[in-house]
Each structure stands twice: as structure tokens, then as C-alpha cells.
Amino acid sequence: MRIVLVEPLYDSNVGKVCRVMKNFGFRELYLVNPQAPCGAEAEKYAKHAVDILKKAKIVKTFDEAVKGCYPIVGTTASLHKGESELVRPKPLSKAIGKIKGKKTAIVFGREDIGLDKDTLLKCDESIYIETSGDYESLNLSNAVAIVLYAFRLRWRDEPAEERAGPRLMRQALLCADEAVDAISKELLNPVKCKRALKNAIVRSYPTSEELRTIICVLKRFAKKMH
Structure with missing residues (x-):
């Protein structure tokens, strides 16, 4: 499974994402036009996952980052009222059982604005993490950790079937x-x-x-x- 970060702003978050990826056994990281330098500070926060950081692919566009992937799963902070059923995100708890495929890409937006609607429309699925209505936004690395933990549990209990590429x-x-x-x-x-x-x-x-x-x-x- 590929993890895609779109325009991450802070080295600390990039490093922490590498760390949680290694925690749960995921190694493929793509960074789309990162605003963070991805240097020494990112390495400091990555700790023993520096190898994932150093092997991360840096690309200019979203299309490059998800090339060859299916399904492409975008993440968003919350369910936005009034959105069409065709683009409305699903809660992670309900979507996790249906998302299958060895070439899955999970896409996370930048820390301040998330993924824009055009990018979400390019995704095959969009999901959100159910949180308290008092404060819906999660730190990037925390959001990645929750999503990867959910996938790790699901794939451990029910290995994904071979699907069309x-x-x-x-x-x-x-x-x-x-x-x-x-x-x-x-x-x-x-x-x-x-x-x-x-x-x-x-x-x-x-x-x-x-x-x-x-x-x-x-x-x-x-x-x-x-």
C-alpha cells in the first residue's frame, strides 16, 4: 500500500508519518510538492524510520503520485453537508471493509487545508475519521496512524482477495x-x-x-x- 502526502508543511509531521508507517509495516511513501524541506528535522522525528524517509519519492503532481494505483482513497477531515452522494466521503469504520487491493493508495492533504475537492474527485473513494463534533481536525501523523492501524487490523484478520489491476x-x-x-x-x-x-x-x-x-x-x- 502506498501512502501519499500532498504538500506537507512541516518536517516534524513528515518524520512522524514515516515512524507510524514503520510501526504498522508500510514502507512506500510519496510526497507531492512538499512545502517542508524533508531534511534533518524530519530525520529527527522519523527516529528509526529514516530509511522510509530517505526512500520516499518526491513528485510534482498528484497524478504522478498515484500512477499505477487502484483504489485511490482520499482522506478528509469530516463529512461536509450538502455534498452530492457521488462525492460524499464515508466514515473509515464503514469503508474499511470494502477497500481492497494490493495497489491501494491512501492520500492525505496538507495540514492547514486538507485535500481540495478536485483532488478528492480524482480518488476512487474518500473517507473521514469519525471524531467528536467539538473538534474534528486531527494532526496529520495522528490521522495517518489511525488509518494505518485500521488497515493493519483488517488485513490481518481478512487478507485482501486478488482484484483487477x-x-x-x-x-x-x-x-x-x-x-x-x-x-x-x-x-x-x-x-x-x-x-x-x-x-x-x-x-x-x-x-x-x-x-x-x-x-x-x-x-x-x-x-x-x-
Whole structure:
């Protein structure tokens, strides 16, 4: 599993994240345009997880950080009222049982503003940690620790099944878009339909065989409607 930090601000948090990653057995860290220098102070806070810090990949864009990953799981501080069901985050306790895949990427936003809506829309799932309504925001490293602990417990008790990989998933989503385009004139909101279809496919975590069947059906549908 890959941990992605988007524009982290403080070396102390980067170091602490490396430390909790090692605590729970996760080693792959990507940093998107870090605002922190990731230097001596980060090493101090990483303690015995300096190896994770030194092997961390620094990239310029979110797309680079999640390339080859599926599912991509974004994190947010809380449930925002009024959001569409298509983009509304789920509580970690309910989402954890459904998220499967060896290529999973868990994405955390910067300490002051979190992940913006455009980035969350690029994620296959979005989750939040249920906290007291009095104060919802968690320190970055604490949030990472809670999420990784939840995944460690779940994977220990129930090993993830082999699921379709990101390349096949991209092909399926392209076919889904083409199917919607084929009947777009009959739809009130094709963009919303594409999002809903994407969510239905991605969040079912299909096997490769299941996804190939879906692709075949979508291709035949689009061909027949053109």
C-alpha cells in the first residue's frame, strides 16, 4: 500500500508519518510538492524510520503520485453537508471493509487545508475519521496512524482477495464513458451519469474476470447505440 502526502508543511509531521508507517509495516511513501524541506528535522522525528524517509519519492503532481494505483482513497477531515452522494466521503469504520487491493493508495492533504475537492474527485473513494463534533481536525501523523492501524487490523484478520489491476480498471472506465457518450443526448446530466457509473464499477472491487465481462458488455452497448 502506498501512502501519499500532498504538500506537507512541516518536517516534524513528515518524520512522524514515516515512524507510524514503520510501526504498522508500510514502507512506500510519496510526497507531492512538499512545502517542508524533508531534511534533518524530519530525520529527527522519523527516529528509526529514516530509511522510509530517505526512500520516499518526491513528485510534482498528484497524478504522478498515484500512477499505477487502484483504489485511490482520499482522506478528509469530516463529512461536509450538502455534498452530492457521488462525492460524499464515508466514515473509515464503514469503508474499511470494502477497500481492497494490493495497489491501494491512501492520500492525505496538507495540514492547514486538507485535500481540495478536485483532488478528492480524482480518488476512487474518500473517507473521514469519525471524531467528536467539538473538534474534528486531527494532526496529520495522528490521522495517518489511525488509518494505518485500521488497515493493519483488517488485513490481518481478512487478507485482501486478488482484484483487477489499475490498467484493466482504466480500460473499463474508458468504456463506461463511451457508453454514456453513446446515449448522452437522452440524458439530463451525462457528467453525473459517468461519475455514478465509475463509482459503481470502482467501488465493487471486481476481479479481473468480472471486469473483462463488464468491458465486453459496455463495448457492445456503445457499438450498438452508435
